[in-house]
Amino acid sequence: MSELTIYDASDDVRRLEQTSTPVLIKRLLSEIGVQYDVWGLRDSVTPETADDDILAAYAPEIARLKAEGGYVTGDILRLKPGTADTAPLRAKFLSEHTHGEDEVRFFTEGAAAFYLRSENTIYRMVLNAGDLLSVPALTRHWFDMGPNPGFTTIRLFNNPEGWVAKYTGDPIAERVPYFEG
């Protein structure tokens, strides 16, 4: 289930609000400049569908988002369920960081959590297949693929070479519940 949980992390981590209502999630995230949308799933897309065919299946949505956000390229990132030794990969994105460009993800399979920070408020967004999230450049965030990851996601870029994580060094991610799904 896609779900947004908001925490106050100013002292100890305290849960403020939780919702799985898409229209409310959309509104709450838009208040910090983060775009959430439900594109839904295409029957033609299965775990065996080739990358180009996934991109083609969502061509209208991708074209719209490219026009809105100035994205020039898109690709598919897959992590097959049951992949061995994913702990180092999970750890790589599990510390707070920023990017010089937007981080745009649309999940066609699987689930994962994005954590977005605005001052001392943390937005923990569990995404499922059918969900789009666009995190603006310079937003403090981290990503948890969970202990048994498996997902397929469309990524859109302004400039793929510019996608570099800049770690803030703040250990705040350790204080907010991990994604165990």
Ligand SMILES: [Fe+2]
């Ligand atoms: Fe990131």
